[in-house]
Amino acid sequence: MANLTLHFLLIFLSFHCIFAIITESVTSQTQNATNFIVTSCKTTLYPTICVQSLSTYANTIQLNEQELAHAALTVSLSKAKIASTFISKITRMKGLKPRELQASKDCSFNMNDCVYQLTRSIPELGQSGKLASRRDEFTWHVSNVQTWISAALTDQNTCLDMINNPSMDGKIKDSIRVRVFIASQVTSNALALVYKFAEKHS
Template identity: 50%
Template sequence: MMSQSTVTFLLLLCFVCFAGTVKSVAVGKSSSSLGYIKTSCSTTLYPKLCMQSLSVYANKIKGNPQHLAEAALSVSINKAESASVYVSMMTRVKGLKGRESQAVKDCLDNMKDTVDRLSRSMKEMGQTGRSTSQSDFSWHMSNVQTWVSAALTDENTCVDGFAGHSMDGNVKTAIRARISDVAHFTSNALALINRYASKHQA
């Protein structure tokens, strides 16, 4: 008969082996998901940014194109909301006047529209997964693509509003950098949304 210490040792050994197996399986799934994200991101204009922002969602995405598009859209919404708050703060900067003041106010309106359109797109994305026919899917997907494209236009419009050397300065530099960053995320989201649409139609 084995001693109690031997039994304890064997049980501990089994536990360690089991834990190692579970960890290996988990890592394997994660690696597979990361590979899928990397391949998908290679079709975007900013693949490195795409990979960096979406890798944390690997276990949720799990090779699902809808989940991937939704994750990218979620990142874009968060960035747009943050940028909108930032631009709102910039409207209170002392010394703003003339074209510069108007450009900041117009940009704030653009960013509010961006947040609204991206948020509506996220809700509509949920409908695509519940579509019962191709025509139903295409209807919801068309809405998503239209709103995300419009959001990207709003972001570019904000940046264009500061065109010209007359407005060169810290405010212009700060806002354009922040909004350009948001536009990159939105561009990536739109690319992955289009990829999801094409795969579903195929």
């Protein structure tokens, strides 16, 4: 009986040690990925927002520049969609002044284009990663990504310019501005991280 008890105790301790080793390894990998994100985000205009928005992707990113850029683009697209959907709803509000309605429609048009530019940037970035060893094709694809993200940023800034006029209701203006500005911050960060990825492999 004593031998059987000792046998089970040894099995339990073995499993416990294995679990502890696996847990420590996973924790170490996550910490390394987080440190990689923090270091990479220092090259962006909004490093704090960069770290906050990308930390949840640490396990996917690990130490991979392409995965980092991909996650940043995913965040950017998500925020742009939120802003675009909100502004679209504003254009259907009753009681808007003619200038408010026109400004909101113009802003909505730009944010729709912003979403389009970011949407096509994500698979294009994936193509560039596959061609990292083929410089000409890599440069072509990553250049497209940079161009389209820049266009998305221009759309966001144009939208902000359009609503920034005295005729806009203050509450409407502020509610649109905060959503578009958040989108522009993460889009700016995404562009910086794509450039970082491009420099690493060009």
